[in-house]
Amino acid sequence: MSALRAETVTTRRGGMSILHAVSVALPRSGSVAIIGPNGAGKSTLLKQLAGLEIPEAGRILLGDRDLSGVPVRERVARIGYLPQHFAPHWDLTIDDLLRIRLEGAGRAIGDTITATLARFDLSALQRRRWSTLSGGEQARAILAAVLATDPPILLADEPGASLDVRHRLALVERLAQRGREHLSVVVMHDIDLAFRFFDRVILMDAGRIIIEGEARDLFDDRRLDAAFGVRFERLFIGDSRLLYARNQADQLPMP
Amino acid sequence: MKPWLWLSALLLLALVAAGCAGHDWVSPFTLVKAIAAGEDMRSRLLVDWRIPRVLAAACVGALLGLGGAVFQGVFRNPLAEPYLLGSAGGAALGATVALLVPLGVPQALLLPALAFAGAWGATVLVIGVSRVAGAIDTAGVLLAGVAIAAVLGALRSFLMLALSDETVSLQIVLSWVLGGLQTPSWSGLGLLAVLSALGLAATWLVARGLDQLGLGEAIAQGFGLDVRRFIPMAILVGAAVVAAAVAFGGLVAFVGLAAPHIARWAVGPLHRPLLAASALTGAIIVILADAIARAALPPAEIPLGLVTAVAGGPFFIVLLARRLRS
Numbered sequence: 011m012s013a014l015r016a017e018t019v020t021t022r023r024g025g026m027s028i029l030h031a032v033s034v035a036l037p038r039s040g041s042v043a044i045i046g047p048n049g050a051g052k053s054t055l056l057k058q059l060a061g062l063e064i065p066e067a068g069r070i071l072l073g074d075r076d077l078s079g080v081p082v083r084e085r086v087a088r089i090g091y092l093p094q095h096f097a098p099h100w101d102l103t104i105d106d107l108l109r110i111r112l113e114g115a116g117r118a119i120g121d122t123i124t125a126t127l128a129r130f131d132l133s134a135l136q137r138r139r140w141s142t143l144s145g146g147e148q149a150r151a152i153l154a155a156v157l158a159t160d161p162p163i164l165l166a167d168e169p170g171a172s173l174d175v176r177h178r179l180a181l182v183e184r185l186a187q188r189g190r191e192h193l194s195v196v197v198m199h200d201i202d203l204a205f206r207f208f209d210r211v212i213l214m215d216a217g218r219i220i221i222e223g224e225a226r227d228l229f230d231d232r233r234l235d236a237a238f239g240v241r242f243e244r245l246f247i248g249d250s251r252l253l254y255a256r257n258q259a260d261q262l263p264m265p
Numbered sequence: 266m267k268p269w270l271w272l273s274a275l276l277l278l279a280l281v282a283a284g285c286a287g288h289d290w291v292s293p294f295t296l297v298k299a300i301a302a303g304e305d306m307r308s309r310l311l312v313d314w315r316i317p318r319v320l321a322a323a324c325v326g327a328l329l330g331l332g333g334a335v336f337q338g339v340f341r342n343p344l345a346e347p348y349l350l351g352s353a354g355g356a357a358l359g360a361t362v363a364l365l366v367p368l369g370v371p372q373a374l375l376l377p378a379l380a381f382a383g384a385w386g387a388t389v390l391v392i393g394v395s396r397v398a399g400a401i402d403t404a405g406v407l408l409a410g411v412a413i414a415a416v417l418g419a420l421r422s423f424l425m426l427a428l429s430d431e432t433v434s435l436q437i438v439l440s441w442v443l444g445g446l447q448t449p450s451w452s453g454l455g456l457l458a459v460l461s462a463l464g465l466a467a468t469w470l471v472a473r474g475l476d477q478l479g480l481g482e483a484i485a486q487g488f489g490l491d492v493r494r495f496i497p498m499a500i501l502v503g504a505a506v507v508a509a510a511v512a513f514g515g516l517v518a519f520v521g522l523a524a525p526h527i528a529r530w531a532v533g534p535l536h537r538p539l540l541a542a543s544a545l546t547g548a549i550i551v552i553l554a555d556a557i558a559r560a561a562l563p564p565a566e567i568p569l570g571l572v573t574a575v576a577g578g579p580f581f582i583v584l585l586a587r588r589l590r591s
Contacts (some may be wrong), residue, residue: 062486082489091487099341099479100534109535110476114489156487 019068030217041189043204046214060091087115090156092166111155130154146177166196268531272545283319283556288563318448322555323548324461328510330547333521335503338475347507347521350410354417355387356511365428377512388504444517444570464506471499472536518574
């Protein structure tokens with residue numbers, strides 16, 4: 011049985027179809043990247059999988075239960091949701107942030123905070139205010155807060171878009187590694203990182219899932235080019251594979 | 266622990282200072298004697314008039330502090346203040362009706378009742394209108410608030426023009442709008458104290474949601490807050506608290522804006538400590554401002570709202586500047 015699944019989920023907004031009968035089953039463990047052009051419906055699907063938005067038609071199942079019937083505290087404890095942007099309005103400490111997270115999930119606070127801080131290498135920063143943290147520390151802190159309940163499911167929406175390359179790499183690697191024991195679903199803008207670190211890739215376009223499968227099988231699929239509206243050159247450098255995007259109008263280089 | 270000690274000490278000092286200050290200045294010793302066993306005329310005046318007035322100032326200030334903290338928490342905007350969503354316009358309209366329309370009910374009862382109804386009713390109306398208009402986010406609620414405040418203000422102006430046949434009644438309305446405590450009877454003070462305690466309890470209940478909301482709507486939902494239901498609920502709680510303050514103290518300016526800021530500097534942004542500290546800070550400000558209003562130009566009284574604005578504004582700017590430089 012899958013840990014989380016969407017069954018013919020449909021959503022419209024302002025007369026536009028955002029999701030069109032999307033069905034997907036996500037396993038108990040594994041790292042899954044969702045890719046696709048802007049407006050493909052990736053973030054909306056992720057929010058609905060997290061239970062933050064309710065689909066107009068179709069349903070989301072957590073295990074064998076309809077997600078809309080799961081008590082809020084249980085839902086937020088079992089599904090960690092990492093949004094695209096996070097900027098607290100008040101100058102909180104990391105300790106405050108973890109407290110708010112654990113209270114919302116109805117979890118004990120004292121020991122969990124200490125353990126979570128240690129796990130994310132944040133113990134020395136516990137009492138530091140948000141404005142005094144570096145971008146990398148902030149990213150680690152919000153991830154620590156989301157994962158403080160050790161949720162079996164993590165849904166992350168383009169994390170680290172504003173981070174420098176070192177911290178983005180560390181964050182994406184960390185999210186993908188979590189898929190070894192848990193389910194880790196990440197909306198990715200950087201397609202190369204998606205193919206490099208994730209087991210499975212879901213390609214979305216115009217509110218539908220175009221293809222879904224093992225990352226290595228999808229790499230060569232031409233539907234990738236069609237969805238993004240570019241022509242990808244597949245480059246092989248040592249063991250690594252890279253997608254190099256060219257404008258569709260560009261002529262093929264003559265041999 | 267340190268900020269709480271400071272705030273408690275300041276509250277105590279403010280209470281004593283305001284008890285001593287007035288048209289007739291007394292020593293703290295006289296004050297204590299009057300409370301303990303004063304039989305003479307002066308003691309009776311202190312116990313029946315000045316002390317209830319000081320305590321009422323404390324309660325009104327605490328309510329404004331609580332309301333301000335809730336409004337800033339909901340709108341996540343440091344400029345948010347308790348009169349943001351039509352409370353002021355509604356209260357002023359209610360008070361104008363009570364003061365100018367002969368309804369055959371004792372004014373001492375009618376004025377606070379209509380001020381409360383106007384203040385809270387205006388916000389209920391704002392929430393209702395923004396829901397019907399489909400504006401469920403805070404920006405939509407704010408715009409509805411601006412529109413309704415304009416309508417209420419126009420209604421009040423019309424009533425003032427149409428119903429006041431002499432300038433005295435206009436002055437009465439104007440002085441109410443500028444804020445001013447009525448000295449309550451001890452039973453009236455009891456009611457105010459109960460309302461203040463209820464206000465603290467009610468705002469305490471929305472404190473956790475305000476903490477979550479302060480993280481932004483997306484993560485707040487991910488941490489378990491039903492944002493669409495919570496925002497109107499928290500606004501109505503905050504508005505009820507403010508309406509209670511308005512019913513007893515008129516439109517006291519500025520306290521609801523400044524108190525939460527000062528409290529946040531003292532105890533940080535988490536809302537449970539913040540609400541308590543904001544209530545304490547609001548109480549301290551209004552106690553002192555009311556003492557100035559009573560004692561500065563005897564035998565006249567300066568409207569309380571003028572004192573809080575004139576004394577509070579520069580003071581707040583100084584605090585802000587020091588804060589920004591450090």
